[in-house]
Amino acid sequence: MPSISLTRHLIEEQRLGHVTPDLRLLLEVVARACKRISVAVGKGALGDVLGEAGGADGSINIQGEAQKKLDVISNEILLEANAWGGHLAACASEEMEHSQQIPDAFPRGNYLLVFDPLDGSSNIDINASVGTIFSVLRCPEGVSAAEDHDFLQAGSTQVAAGYCLYGPSTMLVLTIGHGTHGFTLDREQGSFVLTGPHMRIPEQTREFAINMSNQRHWEAPTQAYVADLLAGKDGPRGQDFNMRWVAAMVGDVHRILTRGGIFIYPWDRKDPAKPGKLRLMYEANPMAMLVEQAGGAASTGRERILDIPPTSLHQRVPVFLGSKEEVETATRYHRQHDTAAA
Helix, strand or coil: CCCCEHHHHHHHHHHCCCCCHHHHHHHHHHHHHHHHHHHHHHHHHHHCCCCECCHHHCCECCCCCECEHHHHHHHHHHHHHHHCCCCEEEEEECCCCCCEECCCCCCCCCEEEEEEEEECHHHHHHCCCEEEEEEEEECCCCCCCCCHHHHCCCHHHCCEEEEEEECCCEEEEEECCCCEEEEEEECCCCEEEEEECCCCCCCCCCEEECCHHHHHHECHHHHHHHHHHHHHHHCCCCCCCEECCCCCHHHHHHHHHHHCCEEEECCECCCCCCCCCEEHHHHHHHHHHHHHHCCCEEECCCCEHHHCCCCCCCCEECEEEECHHHHHHHHHHHHHHHHHHC
C-alpha cells in the first residue's frame, strides 16, 4: 500500500470539505517550518545553537523565562515562513509580548496562527525531546488589521491544532477537527508520511506524568489525588500506577497519545499569583483539541479547557489531560473538595 504524505492527506481532507484551500496551504507552510527547526535542533553543538540567547548575560522572554538560542531561532523560522504565504492575518508567539500582523508588503489571509516555537527548551542542552506547538483560529470577519484581542477565542473555536516532536524521529501530530493523525518525517524524501492515522487514547490508564518536586506546593485536591495514585494496589484506587516525566509537554502528551496516561501541571502555591504554569493559548488549547479528538479529555481540574474564554494572550491555566476516565477522576477530586469547602 503506498505511503500517504501530509500533502496528500490534506488534499483528501479538502475534497471532503474538512479544510479550505488556504488552511491546507497554511498547514503545509507550518510543516515546512517545522522541518527547518528539526534540522537546527538536530545539529546541536555542531550548529552553535545550544546555550542561552543573548550571550553571557542571557535573554529573557515576555514570560520572564531565560531564552535559549533555539527558542529565538525557532521563533524567527516560524515568523519568516508564514509572513509571505497570504494565508494569515496575524500570528502570536509565546516568545513575544504582542501579536504580529502580516507586513503590508505581503497579502493577508483569513486565519490567525498561535504557536510555542520550542516547547521544553530546558531539554535542549541535554539532547532530550523538544517540540513546536501550534493552533489555528479564524480571523474575525471584517477585521483588516488583527490585534491581540482578535486572538482571544475559546479553544473550541480552533480550526486546527498540532505539534511537532523533535526526538529520535521527527513527528508531526495534527488535527483539523476530524480525528488526530501522526506523521513521521522521512528525511530521505523530505516529506511527512502518515504513520499514525486516527490515534486513540485508551480511556483507562495506570500511568501519570507530573513534576513531583512541586508536591509540597499543590492544593489539597491535587495532593489527595496523587497520594491515592502513589498508594497503588493497597490504596483506594486498587492498582499500581507508574510515573513518567519528560519535562517537555510535547513529549509527555505524545506518550499519552501513543499509549495512554494523564499529564498534570496543576496550580501551586510556589507562585500563587499565577493561576497555572502552562499558557492557555499556546499550549493548553492546542493540546486539549488534539487529546479530545483522540478520545481523551482535558480539564483544569474544574472545567473543560476548550470552554475557557481567554482574557489575555499569555493567560495561564492548570492542566489535567489524557485518558478520559482518569481526567474525570482527577476532576472529581477537585469538585468534591470544593463542595466540602463551600
